[in-house]
Amino acid sequence: MKIKQYRDLFTKTLSPIHGEGEAESFFYLILEANHRLKRIDLALQPDMEFSETEILIWNTLVEQLKLEIPIQYLLGVTSFYGLDFEVNSSVLIPRPETEELVEWILESQKSISGSDKLRILDIGTGSGCIAISLAKNIPQAQVFAIDVSQQALATAKKNAETNKVEVIFIKQNILQTDDLNQQFDVLVSNPPYVRNLEKQEIKKNVLDNEPHLALFVDDNDALIFYRKIAELAQKNLIPNGLLFFEINQYLGEETVSLLAEVGFKNIELRKDIYGNDRMIKATV
Known part of the structure; x- marks a missing residue:
């Protein structure tokens, strides 16, 4: 079957669930990930075909979609702040809003004086997207990352290796931590913040x-995580050190x-x- 014909079938099948635009974007994401082909390649070579084996693989993906x-879990990878990250069911899929938080940190860290080598801590690192993006863009920084999940840390370590940065990963339950035992210039966290009462707003996927x-x-x-991390930050941030949070849009104030x-x-x-209260910066 010609790839263009399969694309039309793929889009028609998934559009009632995901919408036509998203279904088409899924097609080209898979095409690039599995076949190293882009939209332009298909436009230039409209007669390219899938083999029967390839169609079976695509049909399996359609059933999962x-x-x-x-789709990020199906492909096993996603992009965040220009870098590739492995993702699986043990970690959250990085969001565009979190890229905005990383950008804010990168803009703000230049204001910290008195530190030749910034020390940054990411609490609840998950896939490592925040810590690794900061390490990649502030090569002189020493970056630490904490998570309670061993599976998440294993994924984050792989992502650090893939992106060729050094991050010190620590398995730790932040709610059971009384002191971080060292000082940091920047502390950042995107902790759990969705209330059970908001579950009906969460998409099924x-x-x-x-x-x-x-x-x-x-x-x-x-706000249990915010309270605990803020208290630790008071102890473990340097004078005028910066605290950054991603937050629940309904609990900004x-x-x-x-x-x-x-x-x-x-x-x-x-x-x-999207116009939602989403992130906070504060100084000790």
Whole structure:
């Protein structure tokens, strides 16, 4: 079968579930990942064909996409801040909003004086996307990353090797940590922040596939990670050190108030590209 014919069939099958635009984007993502072919290649060689074996592989992917398994998990890789990251069911799929947080850190770290070699800690690193992107873009920095999940850390370590950066990974439960035992210039975290009451807003592909350990918090103490990390940051950030959070869009003002109560200053709440309260920067 010609690839163009299969593309039309693929798109028609998945459009009722994912929408035509997303279904078509899935097709070209798979085409590039599995065949090293881009859209332009298909346009220039419209008579290219899939073998019967290739069609069987594609049909299996179609069935998985019909079940709304994230395409990033099916391909085993995704792009974040210009880098490739392995992803699997033990880690969250990195979001564009988190790229904005990385960009903010890169802009802000230049303001820290008195440190020839920045020390950065990423708490709840998951795939390592934040820590690794920072290490790649601030080569003089010493980057540490914590996660409670051994499986997530194994994935993050692979991603650091793939992207040729050095990050010191530590298995640690931050909620059971009283002191980080060293000082940092920058502390960043994208911790679990989705309340159980918000589950109905979560897309099926996320709810059924991504790790709940990294997503959800109890409705009655939704800021538990922010409070704990803020308290640790007060002990373990250098004077005028920077704290960055990705946050629940519905709890922006509450998170600002929490940081003020703990003793932070210069607290800045920033919206993401979608207009949602999404990230915070504060100074010790």
